[in-house]
Amino acid sequence: MTAIEQYLIDTYRASQHGEPPPPPPGRDDLATLRALRTAAQFEAAVEGAPTTHPWRHALHRFLHRFPHRERWC
Template sequence: MSVTQQYLLDTYRAQRLGTPAPPAPGSGDRLLLRGLRERRAFRRVLAGRAVGGWRRLLPRRAPLTRAARRPPR
């Protein structure tokens, strides 16, 4: 049985019993990843290492792309 089929079965069962429907599969993935990222950053602080990644060292791309797309005067 797939995850979708199990979700539909659980939703049907909850509706028949009058209980709240279960959360949709994958609805908490973003919160889980954010929590893992925050935990990793916290552990880096406790270890005395920098929290920021390599992306913070690179310049922002948006101003550069806007300047490149601007027609010459």
Template sequence: MSVHQQYALDTYRAAQRGEPAPPAPGLHDWAAVRELRDYRRFEAVLAGRPARGRIRLALARLLPAGRRHRAAGC
């Protein structure tokens, strides 16, 4: 059974029982991905590892180790 067939069946059952329809498949996928990213960052901070963003990672790849500038407070 495909995801869409299961959704149609669940929607039909909910209508028969007078319950609200379930959310459409894929509706909250990006929110789940963001939650996972935030959770991993939080776990990294608790473990004592700095949470690194995309910009810092890109600069670390582009600049040689001796030329990296570390601003005060970072």
């Protein structure tokens, strides 16, 4: 059973019982990832290590290595 199928079943059950529907699958994924990143940064700060990810600067350089080209309309 997929997550969306389970969500639809839970939504139906909630409507039958007069309860609020559950949150859709994936709604809180970004918030969870941000919380994990914040916790990792906090732990690094407590240990005295740099709080940024060591590959973040390299990834930024890789993604922005080509100059922006003008779009032809």
